[in-house]
Amino acid sequence: MIFFDDIDxxxxxEHGSVTVTREEIIDFATKYDPQPFHLSDEAAAMxxxxxxxxSGWNTCALTMRVLVDSWKEQQAMGLGSPGLDELRWLKPVYPGDTLHVASEVVEKKPSRSKPHIGSMWSDILVTNQHGELVLKFRSIVMMLRKTAGAPQLDA
Incomplete structure (x- = not known):
């Protein structure tokens, strides 16, 4: 089990990777971002x-899935997130691209009002199979601490 206190x-x-499919791009765009260049090669050609x-939002959703699967595997004690900062879509993502998701912790602070919680800021970096950065954002995650006074979980 990984707690706030265990991370420097x-x-x-390195959280893992996912390969993007044409079908997934079209399905996501049809449901959530139906701009023509996400739905048709003919429209995208122009x-x-x-x-x-x-869609950039599709790329974010795929990234989130890789992150959550990694955290579940590590049994990290995440408590949700109040948001993210500095979201940038840097290069297009195409069918067949393999996205690699990594994070780097840039700041962390224990809560002043809730001693059992800490907040951690991480840069999330997503590269394609060519090593090109396609997505970047700063994530804020609240995590359970293993300090005195913090609720303890049964193992």
Whole structure:
């Protein structure tokens, strides 16, 4: 079990990867972001993308899935997030791209009002199979601490 206290500023973690499919791009776009360049090669050919490209929100959702699967595997004691900062879509994501998700802890603070919780800021970095950065954001995560006065979990 990983707690707030177990993680140091500067810790870098490779969380895993996911390969993007054309079907997934179209399904996501149909439901949530039905812009033509996410739905059709013909429409995308008339844009700077040149071919069908994933919605940035689709890329974020895929990234979140990789992160959550990694945290579950590590049994990290995450308590949710109040948000994120500095979201940037840096390069298009195309069918067949494999996205690699990594994080680096840049800051952490124990809560002043709730001694059993701490907040951690991490840069989330997503690269494609060519090592190109396609997505970057700063995540804020609340985590359970293993300090005196903190609720203890039964193992």
């Amino acid at each position: 500023v500067g810790t870098r973690t 844009t700077p993308f040149g071919k069908i490209a994933a």
